[in-house]
Amino acid sequence: MSKNGPIALIYHTLFVIFMLAPIVVVCWVAFTPEGFLSFPTTDWSLRWFRAIARYPEFISAFWQSLGLGALSSALAVGFSVPAALAIARHRFRGREAFTALFMSPLMIPYIVLGIAFLRFFTEIGLSGSFTGLVLAHIIVVFPFALRLTLASAIGLDRSIEHAAVSLGASEWTVLKRVTLPLVVPGLASGWALAFINSFDEVTMTVFIAGPGTATLPVRMFLYIQDNIDPLVTSVSACVIAITVAGLVALDRAYGLERLLVGRGHDGR
Template sequence: MIGAVPGWVRPLAVLFVIAIAIFMLAPLVVVVASSVSASEFLVFPPRGLSGRWYAEVLQSDAYLSAAWTSLLLALMTVALSLSLGTAAALALARFRIPGRAFISSLFLSPLILPSLIFAIGLLMVFSIYGNGPSLFGLVIGHTVITLPYVIRTVTASLADMDPHLDEAARMMGARWWQRYFLVILPQCRTGMAAGAFFAFNISFDDAVVALFMRAPDVETLPMRIYSTLEFSPDPSVAAVSTIMIAMTAVLVLLLDRIFGLSKIM
């Protein structure tokens, strides 16, 4: 029989959770506070309060161009990874494919492969067999690193799917494409939404693959932030980082509003 939990364990556990939360949120607090600093340089705590850096970011052609490139890149990545990942998850979950375990492990291998090693390999492949770094190469690289997230989330949705609905549609004479588009895929929408969320955020925030695969005419927002920190660090970096944090928070709230985070998790 399991004994009762000692009284001193609960307050200790609460303190541990609070400490972990502070450890995780402290960097965000520093970034947000630095973004409203009136100083010309990144300092914490901020010396005075000012919103000039947000106005500078929103009026900067360099930041806006980089943000548009990152947005376009993320949307193309989501479209590719969601299409390929959903199809792969359906095939692996519904059909007995020879070597299914190996194929599944191959799809999930980007999760354990260091991003730096993958980026170097991708650069070598496109330098030898392609035209070198390009936006197309970035899309391919981001699709590869985001594909495992889509496959895992869609596979989890398929595990909770009611098989009797598909069987009923088949008995009613529905064709295969009608069953997939009207019965199966609607039941996977929460997994697809979660996969799209992960794919968008990973692609939009990626700096490692973009560092190796960027072309002279292609600059993503993380690379713009990196360049600013390297040559002329000022609070505009904190301001654009705060905007990216707010964007992620808005996406999470939208997912919770539409699907519910409990269902997605």
């Protein structure tokens, strides 16, 4: 492995600081005993962590976000597999148009999507419902799921499937035993990216979530409109802690690189 020069090292250090500083500041402020956002804080207290318990709506909003993200990402990945296989392998009329259509949610401002969905869901009676949220989130996270599924479908060596066919496997068996196992890293990373985007989404969701279906970011957004206390920082710190714990557990169990990059699969 080649060593970095001093300038590169300084650059990398600054970049890492730039990336991590907001997270560190949020976690730091969460431990303040004061009733307002104070930084740097001199005293330490768990006051604002204990305060979370007095707001059960934050906890239910967290579960709401988790369920919404997991479900809409899983459905988006499920829909992306046939789309990715078709786009990666076949040249058909309207292929470019379909690809552009699937990617279009990325190009429309989320605030526009939010207003459109609000109007549409009110029309069909899904306003403020969980079903409505799931539908909207599938559409928003679909481009992320498709991008990564597509990348792994394009990278797939067709002759591996041909080999399976020549050995007597039916189309369904090839899909189940060969194609799907080989695109799993792409599906896993597509799901993860879709989940993060769903979990994070506030601009659009704030329009379509009802009082009973508010997600965590929406709940936090509404809270800081009326309050200036550091409660949201302690909530954020908890989410960060859960994320880190989740990533470590995933890495121990499967190896993050294998899951997201697929390095463990073919060694190339």
